[in-house]
Amino acid sequence: LANWAGWRLGDVDALAADVLARCEEARRVWQLEHLELLPGGEVALVLAARAASGQERVLKLSPRPAGAPPSLEGAALALWAGHDAAPQVIGTRDAGATLLLERVRPGDCLGERGASADEVVEVIGALCARLHLPADRVTDAGFGALADHARDDGWLRALVGTREQDELAVLLAPGTDDRLLHVDLHALNVLRGPRGWVAIDAKPCLGDPCAEVYGFLDGAPLTALPRDRAAARSWLQARLARYGGAAGEEPDRLAAWLRIRAQVLLGEDAGSKRESLLRLRDALGFGCAAC
Numbered sequence: 185l186a187n188w189a190g191w192r193l194g195d196v197d198a199l200a201a202d203v204l205a206r207c208e209e210a211r212r213v214w215q216l217e218h219l220e221l222l223p224g225g226e227v228a229l230v231l232a233a234r235a236a237s238g239q240e241r242v243l244k245l246s247p248r249p250a251g252a253p254p255s256l257e258g259a260a261l262a263l264w265a266g267h268d269a270a271p272q273v274i275g276t277r278d279a280g281a282t283l284l285l286e287r288v289r290p291g292d293c294l295g296e297r298g299a300s301a302d303e304v305v306e307v308i309g310a311l312c313a314r315l316h317l318p319a320d321r322v323t324d325a326g327f328g329a330l331a332d333h334a335r336d337d338g339w340l341r342a343l344v345g346t347r348e349q350d351e352l353a354v355l356l357a358p359g360t361d362d363r364l365l366h367v368d369l370h371a372l373n374v375l376r377g378p379r380g381w382v383a384i385d386a387k388p389c390l391g392d393p394c395a396e397v398y399g400f401l402d403g404a405p406l407t408a409l410p411r412d413r414a415a416a417r418s419w420l421q422a423r424l425a426r427y428g429g430a431a432g433e434e435p436d437r438l439a440a441w442l443r444i445r446a447q448v449l450l451g452e453d454a455g456s457k458r459e460s461l462l463r464l465r466d467a468l469g470f471g472c473a474a475c
Contacts (some may be wrong), residue, residue: 195279202247203229203245206245209217209277210243210284211233214241214274214284215232216241217235217236217315218232218233219231219233219243222374227385228244228245229244230242230245231245232287240286240289241287243282243283243285244285251280252372254280254281256280256328257387257388258273259326259388261323261384261386263364264315264382264383268379268380268382269311269315269382269385270382270383271287271375272285272286274448281402288375288378288382290376290378291376293371293374294376295370295374295403297376299404301407302423304404305400305426305427306426306427307381308399309432310381311382311383312393315366315369315375316363316365316393317364317388318362318363319363319364322390327388327390329391330356330362330365330367330390330391331356331358333367333389333391334356336340338452339352339445340351342447342450342451343451346447348443351440356392358391361392361393362390362393363390363391364389365390365393365395366388367387367389367396369386369396370398370402370403371402372403374385377458393433394438394440394441400424401449401457402457413463413467420439421439442464442468443465446461446464446465450465
């Protein structure tokens with residue numbers, strides 16, 4: 185609830201009441217038993233459950249702020265599941281805000297198993313190659329553009345007064361190489377499944393696949409960044425080359441997006457990650473001198 189208040193999603197008590205009511209209705213309609221809270225959810229209420237057949241399930245209930253459009257997370261997960269890159273979607277309700285998913289096993293999280301920075305980079309890069317479906321093949325699902333996400337999520341506002349503001353405007357232009365993106369793909373949103381690594385908790389939209397660099401901005405890749413600027417630049421160049429090789433993307437364009445997304449976080453304060461993000465941004469090129 186503290187996160188909902190901090191993100192200004194609306195009346196927190198009303199949101200909580202809505203989630204609890206939807207939880208009870210989903211339990212009844214989908215005949216779920218033995219509901220237990222799962223750790224890690226920062227936005228949604230995420231519960232382990234069992235179907236009447238005994239199969240393990242995950243029930244995810246996202247808050248529904250007033251006026252929010254339908255969630256297309258379930259639609260993206262369903263597409264990716266066909267490529268063994270996401271959990272199977274068993275059911276959706278409440279304009280996509282309530283999802284019933286398969287319980288991924290073994291299910292350990294890449295970000296919580298002591299993975300090194302290099303492992304995180306390689307795993308997420310390879311996962312991108314399966315997630316990034318061509319935009320012209322998923323048009324029927326109604327996914328929005330990355331430009332809309334950037335506006336709604338505050339990226340444009342966070343970049344006011346920086347060189348990255350103009351750069352982002354150019355990179356957000358639709359292109360023939362646009363793909364279906366996850367946008368929030370970091371190590372905590374990657375689980376080990378029976379057929380390899382899978383992604384969860386997507387914010388799907390269509391745009392430049394090189395924007396998928398959040399994995400560098402959290403966890404091991406950020407904490408392992410050398411303190412010396414020249415060393416940090418060389419370290420990032422090597423990992424971006426490895427990431428680009430796995431994902432099939434151009435390292436220089438990935439670097440531009442990484443600097444932009446780091447500056448977005450800095451413009452939003454960034455909290456405990458601020459010092460590391462400043463070093464990352466400055467290793468790739470200066471942003472706003474006042475930040």
